[in-house]
Amino acid sequence: MRAYYDQDADLNLIKGKKVAIVGYGSQGHAHANNLKESGVEQLRVALRPGSKTAQKAEQAGHTVVTPEEAAEWADLVMVLVPDELQVSLYTEKLAPNMKEHAAIAFAHGFNIHYRLIEPRPDLDVFMIAPKAPGHTVRNEYTRGAGTPALIAVEQNPSGQAHDVALAYAAGLGCARAGVLETTFREETETDLFGEQSVLCGGISQLVRAGYETLVEAGYQPEMAYFECLHEVKLIVDLMYEGGLRNVRYSISNTAEFGDYTRGQRVIDEGVKERMKGVLEDIQSGRFAKEWVLECQAGQPQFKAERRRWAEHEIEQVGEKLRAMMPWMKEGKLTQE
Template sequence: MAKIDFGGVLEDVVTSEEFSMERAKNVLKNETIAVLGYGVQGPGQAMNMRDNDIRVIVGQRKGGQSWKKAIDDEFIPGETLFPLEEAAERGTIIQFLVSDAGQMATWPKIKACLKEEDALCFSHGFSITYKEQTGVDPPENVDVIMVAPKGSGRTVRSNFLAGSGINSSYAVFRDYTGKARERTLAIGIAIGSGYLFPTTFENEVYSDLVGERGVLMGCLAGVMEAQYNILRKHGHSPSEAFNETVEELTQSLIRLVAENGMDWMYTNCSTTAQRGALDWRHRFRDAVTPVFEKLYKSVVS
């Protein structure tokens, strides 16, 4: 297993060079991957596996928009596209990718379809971590595994088409067959992961929920709203407030950070911008740290 230095901490990581596509195909050669749910994560993961010559079928409620989308994506009713329960019965690795609420609602019927030595695969740790509330408690005679891409389903697909991988977390909750880890890593590579980082179901869901409520969405939206409102309060036009708050961030700066990193941004902006950012960075950190502490406690409690 490879090691990557993250901020001075050496972390284990499985790379697509180490666990090759050929190896993944060999692990999955006798498996049928049933992707249940064709909404957010389902399309990207299913199409990537299909393009990698993995035997994959899709399970989706018949007749809805997602069913039609699967057909548009060339999944064929009765051959590679089935109602949820039929797909679950046909599969040996069941990728349970319906929404968290959908997993709660459909679980009793999906559970009845699981066979001994099947694998139940998630892309989010929610239903298992909070199983007392969700009721999703898998039987003892199946593997329970997770591959969680660190990006939207659209990014999983677009990165794959661009020839680049996506970071994913992986975990094994239960290894009934003795081959759960191999199955997990094979799925991770087959859906287009370039780097696979070990985690647990609990750690994945805690970090994911904090991220969504924090920097990735909630905090970002709140901070932008606060800056926009302050600029408007002090007489700036709506367009000026918008451009300095949203437009420049989303259309320019964040793309440069993604391509080059934050250190590069600091060294490639004006000295005025650099000095101001350095002066205010720690004030913002100290101001929001108590909010993040409350956020984390609310997630784990």
């Protein structure tokens, strides 16, 4: 996989463009502020009328416009709203108003890969996907560092899509760390698989099952919470810092022996086979179709599952225990 760095990018390619950032959430605020501080002077933030985040964007010194106004004005439109909102946004607001031979960019390939959005043939279509939440993209930039990012090109009528995408990534600070080249298909399918089988679906189900196993065996819920949820951060931080070897270097020999001899009894070859089924749903488009239909129906299953998980005992126990650790609020990642 090829990696690009600051010396490979020409920032002037993005500095000379009118750039519209659609959305001002986690990624949107990072993109807008990082690009502005990298010298992109012609930048606007596009939000729907009445958006609660408009004031935040204006306080940061950005001009706030509607998506329609942004599309008419911009040379490059970066779409940073949730996947399920992008189709109607593009169809109703952006496509009818975008200038000929402009560019449209995304931070995730879902709607392009599954052909839910099919941009006009005159438009450059590319992706810049930082491999970190927006707050990290912003924080790393402000301290003079950067987060790695992926770039991909889907349509390139101008012949410059790749170089502009790389310049945009450099404007975010990502070329300080390294920008890797991929495709919309590879980014989408690996991203969805990682979320569903490991990072979100896998971890949450493993934590819940471990907690319930201890509580049902008669152990105190607080003990189960500490051992099966709270300490996950300690292990993940070690993993993030230096991989699995770093974890095993840092834990006790007793824990390491249990890792080798008991972990595979819980996560066995049957899990891997079921993961292949999850991947097949992603590759075939079944998951994408299911999510689109769920959204069209008003997200009844999604909302019911959200409520069910919120009511689980582990959340109530965790809230009580976290109140005993006020230092955890410092540098909080979410602003609920």
